[in-house]
Amino acid sequence: MKVFETNLEARPIKRGEDTDYFIETFSYPLNLEMDHALTSRIQFPMSRAVLVRTSPYSSKVTVHIMRDVDLRSSFANFELELKDHQLSLQKEEGYIQMSIKKR
Numbered sequence: 001m002k003v004f005e006t007n008l009e010a011r012p013i014k015r016g017e018d019t020d021y022f023i024e025t026f027s028y029p030l031n032l033e034m035d036h037a038l039t040s041r042i043q044f045p046m047s048r049a050v051l052v053r054t055s056p057y058s059s060k061v062t063v064h065i066m067r068d069v070d071l072r073s074s075f076a077n078f079e080l081e082l083k084d085h086q087l088s089l090q091k092e093e094g095y096i097q098m099s100i101k102k103r
Contacts, residue, residue, distance in 0.1 A: 003054055003061055004087035008096075010052075021052040022069075023089055025096050030065060033099040044076060050089060050098070059083040 004010070006023060013020040030044040044065045051064040051071060059082050064074040080087060080100065088099045 002086065003059075003082050004052055004089060006089040008089060008091055017057075018053065018055045021054070023050045023052065024069075025049055028091070029095045031095055031097050033097060035100070047096075048073070050096075052087065061087065063087070 004021070008023050008025070010021045010023050013022055025047050027046050027048055030047045030050065032042040032044070034040055034042065046067065047065050048068050049066045051066060051074070053062040053064070060079055061082055062077060062079050064071060065076040067073040067075055082100075084103055085100050086103055088097075088101055090097045090099075
């Protein structure tokens with residue numbers, strides 16, 4: 001199951017049976033588009049990278065927004081259930097758009 005799509009380079013990092021995907025965002029603002037009545041977007045300014053942590057045993061992924069290339073620089077993280085959805089990270093003119101799309 002393909003858990004995300006991107007037009008950026010996603011470098012896989014194996015951790016036992018799990019795989020992390022390191023995606024550099026070049027310090028562009030990262031806009032998380034929300035499909036919720038109370039909010040439409042959360043912006044993470046000056047993010048250096050996104051790390052998507054996956055497991056072959058779960059359809060849940062953990063997304064880390066990082067200020068630098070080290071996981072310890074993560075300043076936000078959240079878990080997504082992607083059984084019926086797919087994460088999208090797309091570089092646009094001057095920003096990165098992150099959204100969650102129905103399969």
